[in-house]
Amino acid sequence: MSGAPVIEMLYPEIANLHGDTLNIDYLAQCRPDARVIRTSLTERPAFTQERVDLLYLGPLTEQGQLKVIERLRPYASALRDRVAGSAPSLFTHNAIETLGARISNEAMGYDVSGVGIFDFETTVHMTGRYNGKVMGTVAEVGNEHPVIGYKSQFSMLHGGDELPGFLTASRGIGRNTNTSTEGVRVGNFIGTSLIGPLLTTNPYLTRALLSMIDPNTEPTLAHEEYATRAYELRLRRFQQARSWFAFEQVQA
Numbered sequence: 001m002s003g004a005p006v007i008e009m010l011y012p013e014i015a016n017l018h019g020d021t022l023n024i025d026y027l028a029q030c031r032p033d034a035r036v037i038r039t040s041l042t043e044r045p046a047f048t049q050e051r052v053d054l055l056y057l058g059p060l061t062e063q064g065q066l067k068v069i070e071r072l073r074p075y076a077s078a079l080r081d082r083v084a085g086s087a088p089s090l091f092t093h094n095a096i097e098t099l100g101a102r103i104s105n106e107a108m109g110y111d112v113s114g115v116g117i118f119d120f121e122t123t124v125h126m127t128g129r130y131n132g133k134v135m136g137t138v139a140e141v142g143n144e145h146p147v148i149g150y151k152s153q154f155s156m157l158h159g160g161d162e163l164p165g166f167l168t169a170s171r172g173i174g175r176n177t178n179t180s181t182e183g184v185r186v187g188n189f190i191g192t193s194l195i196g197p198l199l200t201t202n203p204y205l206t207r208a209l210l211s212m213i214d215p216n217t218e219p220t221l222a223h224e225e226y227a228t229r230a231y232e233l234r235l236r237r238f239q240q241a242r243s244w245f246a247f248e249q250v251q252a
Helices: 022-030 062-084 093-099 203-213 224-238
Strands: 006-010 035-039 054-057 089-092 102-105 110-113 120-124 130-137 147-153 155-159 167-171 184-186 189-192
Touching: 006 022, 022 054, 022 203, 062 093, 062 102, 062 110, 089 093, 093 155, 093 189, 147 224, 203 224
Parallel strands: 006 035, 006 054, 054 089, 089 189, 102 120
Antiparallel strands: 102 110, 120 155, 130 147, 130 167, 184 189
16 A cells, blocks of 8 residues: 555444444544545445545444445445455444345334345344443454454344354354354454444554554554553453353353
């Protein structure tokens, strides 16, 4: 990569739940030279027309998911090419669900096709929100700095068993309550149901992502002392058995 990194944030007017827009705010603080493109629902995504070093989509309402599927479906081929290539992408919380085969929501009366990049399906239970914690290892940060985060969702992912996960949960659940495989990791595409926001909660992961975005520049974390200290305190709590409830485990 030559020049300042380009980060595209898709549809921030609706993809903005759980404070996860701070993921991009924090990256911009880490790389103040970065160009951040905030693509609205009425605009063509920049990644289909120019170099984008990180493509980001954050949490949505259920109706927001349907709007995003409608907007992204014409660019499915470009998305497939991006996933197959080396350009990084980060989809957090239920944003990843828009790229699956289907989303079924009986309570709201719809069963729709997703963008179809991945072969999992999503089932939404509006009367059964799941709230819990997750901890697991990602190769780039190793066992010493496990990724930690939170889930707060009405939906669970099923199928796509051959699809590699973002992490394998050592504690907490994965794509659903019957698996420890959490999220999706294909090349430099990261999709995860975790919120936090993920990047401020996991500074070592953020450092690794910065290296993926710009391999030629030594990554620097904004507010590194505070970010790493907060992570260490939170990790210590996550490592205590008494911090976990019985439902925060994979069901046999």
